[in-house]
Amino acid sequence: MKRGLEALVASAISTLRARGELDVESVPPVVIERTRDPRHGDFACPAALGLARAARLNPRDLAARIAAVLPPASDVKATAVAGPGFINFTMTEGAFQRIAAEIVDLDAPWGRSRRFAGRRVQVEFVSVNPTGPLHVGHGRGAACGAALANLLEAVGWEVEREYYVNDAGRQMDILTLSVWLRYLEAIDWPDRPEFPGGGYRGGYIRDLARELAREHDARLGRGLSAVPPAEDDDGLLDALIAQARAALGERDYALVADAVLTGLLGGIRDDLARFGVVFDRWFSERELVSSGAVPRVLEVLRERGEAYERDGALWFNAAAHGDEKDRVLVRANGQSTYFASDVAYHLDKFERGFDRVIDVWGADHHGYVPRVKGAVRALGLDADAFDVVIVQLASLWRGKQRVPMSTRSGEFVTLRDLVDEVGADAARFFYVLRKSDQHLDFDLELAKSQSNENPVYYVQYAHARIASVLRRARESAVEGNGLDFGHVERLTERHELDLLKALSRYPEVIESAANACEPHQLAHYLRELATAFHSFYNAHTILSGDEDLKSARLTLAEATRRVVADGLGLLGVGAPAAM
RNA sequence: GCGCCCGUAGCUCAGCCGGAUAGAGCAUCGGCCUUCUAAGCCGAGGGUCGUAGGUUCGAGUCCUACCGGGCGCGCCA
Numbered sequence A: 001m002k003r004g005l006e007a008l009v010a011s012a013i014s015t016l017r018a019r020g021e022l023d024v025e026s027v028p029p030v031v032i033e034r035t036r037d038p039r040h041g042d043f044a045c046p047a048a049l050g051l052a053r054a055a056r057l058n059p060r061d062l063a064a065r066i067a068a069v070l071p072p073a074s075d076v077k078a079t080a081v082a083g084p085g086f087i088n089f090t091m092t093e094g095a096f097q098r099i100a101a102e103i104v105d106l107d108a109p110w111g112r113s114r115r116f117a118g119r120r121v122q123v124e125f126v127s128v129n130p131t132g133p134l135h136v137g138h139g140r141g142a143a144c145g146a147a148l149a150n151l152l153e154a155v156g157w158e159v160e161r162e163y164y165v166n167d168a169g170r171q172m173d174i175l176t177l178s179v180w181l182r183y184l185e186a187i188d189w190p191d192r193p194e195f196p197g198g199g200y201r202g203g204y205i206r207d208l209a210r211e212l213a214r215e216h217d218a219r220l221g222r223g224l225s226a227v228p229p230a231e232d233d234d235g236l237l238d239a240l241i242a243q244a245r246a247a248l249g250e251r252d253y254a255l256v257a258d259a260v261l262t263g264l265l266g267g268i269r270d271d272l273a274r275f276g277v278v279f280d281r282w283f284s285e286r287e288l289v290s291s292g293a294v295p296r297v298l299e300v301l302r303e304r305g306e307a308y309e310r311d312g313a314l315w316f317n318a319a320a321h322g323d324e325k326d327r328v329l330v331r332a333n334g335q336s337t338y339f340a341s342d343v344a345y346h347l348d349k350f351e352r353g354f355d356r357v358i359d360v361w362g363a364d365h366h367g368y369v370p371r372v373k374g375a376v377r378a379l380g381l382d383a384d385a386f387d388v389v390i391v392q393l394a395s396l397w398r399g400k401q402r403v404p405m406s407t408r409s410g411e412f413v414t415l416r417d418l419v420d421e422v423g424a425d426a427a428r429f430f431y432v433l434r435k436s437d438q439h440l441d442f443d444l445e446l447a448k449s450q451s452n453e454n455p456v457y458y459v460q461y462a463h464a465r466i467a468s469v470l471r472r473a474r475e476s477a478v479e480g481n482g483l484d485f486g487h488v489e490r491l492t493e494r495h496e497l498d499l500l501k502a503l504s505r506y507p508e509v510i511e512s513a514a515n516a517c518e519p520h521q522l523a524h525y526l527r528e529l530a531t532a533f534h535s536f537y538n539a540h541t542i543l544s545g546d547e548d549l550k551s552a553r554l555t556l557a558e559a560t561r562r563v564v565a566d567g568l569g570l571l572g573v574g575a576p577a578a579m
Numbered sequence B: 001g002c003g004c005c006c007g008u009a010g011c012u013c014a015g016c017c018g019g020a021u022a023g024a025g026c027a028u029c030g031g032c033c034u035u036c037u038a039a040g041c042c043g044a045g046g047g048u049c050g051u052a053g054g055u056u057c058g059a060g061u062c063c064u065a066c067c068g069g070g071c072g073c074g075c076c077a
Helices: A002-019 A047-055 A059-068 A093-105 A136-154 A170-186 A203-216 A233-274 A285-290 A293-303 A338-351 A363-378 A415-422 A424-432 A444-448 A455-476 A494-504 A506-516 A520-539 A547-570
Strands: A043-045 A076-082 A086-091 A120-124 A158-165 A281-284 A307-310 A313-316 A327-330 A356-362 A386-391 A394-398 A440-443
Touching: A002 A043, A002 A047, A002 A059, A047 A059, A047 A086, A059 A076, A059 A086, A086 A093, A093 A494, A093 A547, A120 A136, A136 A158, A136 A356, A136 A386, A136 A394, A136 A415, A136 A424, A136 A440, A136 A506, A136 A547, A158 A285, A170 A203, A170 A233, A203 A233, A233 A415, A281 A285, A285 A293, A285 A338, A293 A307, A293 A327, A293 A338, A313 A363, A327 A338, A338 A356, A338 A363, A356 A363, A363 A386, A394 A444, A415 A424, A415 A444, A424 A440, A424 A444, A424 A455, A424 A520, A440 A444, A455 A520, A455 A547, A494 A506, A494 A520, A494 A547, A506 A520, A506 A547, A520 A547
Parallel strands: A120 A158, A120 A356, A158 A281, A356 A386, A394 A440
Antiparallel strands: A043 A086, A076 A086, A307 A313, A313 A327
16 A cells, blocks of 8 residues: 555656656655554655755645646545645545455465565574573573564565574583483492582573483593692682593593583474474584684785784784774684684675575674674675664562572572473563563563463454454354355444554564564554453444444454454464454 | 663553554443354543753754663673
């Protein structure tokens, strides 16, 4: 609908320019807005307001001239020039009524667009370090990323969902050590060292250790030679890791390390699956590193003059690409940094042929954005094709009480617990209700409550109500099969038209939410759509005695049901037929 | 100290590229179930859009300064 009007106005403007009645150098894209006030019609176009100055014309006069040469359109009932120079459009009732029939007739979901068909986008999200189970803070990134991926698909993109696994580096060693020490406890090995302060605590470490003990009995038990005293936690950890490596030997150390990684990733994968989030690809940093991608990308940077040596280290020319200072790629001790892997990873993404690459990151990484964007630019890649969506971490509350969280100490509420307690639907909806770069207070009590404060039920309830009416209608249908949809011209009451208008916005909302990477727009829309339905439902009886009217209202109800179900589906939320 | 994000109703938040009289949910108050699901509907009250300037036909939206809050600033991962 919007598109059609945009074309009308654009055509009128070029008519005026062709006639020499509008003297401007260029015309910005025509914008059509939904009106807030129904007295201003259904749509408004502020184009004349913007063009007036360049054309040195009074905005109202210009609006009137544009309106006068608008091509005829059967869906437009009236146009008017109003206010400072808006062109307002009122659509015919038929234009809205037809939408309900269209939605019901279509086999595929209505409101999808093919605008980006044939183009590929990668959405990388969650990518939490495999150091333990996902907690509720991670759930938001999962919910937002998954919804964003769905939205992009809905406007035609071919989407790949990827999880980047940080399975290389010291952190994996600390985890391996932690599990192995707990394993020594589990098999009651004598003379084992005290569990270090910097080690990972938490039940899942003990679980993995017990599993190790089940599979290998005491075969992996080793004594440690004396651990030299270390002045701090990190020093102690490094010493213990070195001892463990030596005692276990490379093969058994790798065996423990693999068991740890497999166990943790398996847990994460299960948790995400229960949350309704599935990835197309799990990309391993370790594999990236062992493929030689890091030295290769460093070579590219060197050749392009974007990397240089200083103080024995290799630096990336980040400041020249918008970062506040240059960044180390290879440390003086010869070890490449995490950042170097990341640069290699992003080059790899683009080499895989994506037209667009989107990273969904937690807000605690936002300081990292300039250097990665800078690296993408320095590699000569299309920086405009690379976006980082920042998802603010959620702070957790139990009513008025803030819940402290720390991964190493093992004190946190897991995503699994949350899903068990409130259900995946409520959690998914709750997470995407706020703009993702806005801080979110996640109140466990509220999310758990089955009350009307919890907005997911409001939308789902609309769906369940419709489903119930449709069941009723089927039962009473004489022929028994198939409902009689049609007669949409009978939908003329205010509540019916309001609902039709709400439905007509769906394609616009999907496009806007996808383009802005803002799933919350869809969540808000669904609430508004549900409101329009509930009002209609209370004002009128769907199963009317007037057969034609009944069929018209059933069409409207079914169309609404489909849009609600589809929209909830894009957010990863179910649409129950009964509640 | 520097950088990024934020400040809108009692609370939690929307506000589309600057557009017409700033919206929603919750909470509060008052109504609506012998008829399709009351997890619903209808109505009321509630605002100096942090503060002060600036840009212009027009500012919650853009710019500057200040106040207040969050996060980030390693040859860590």
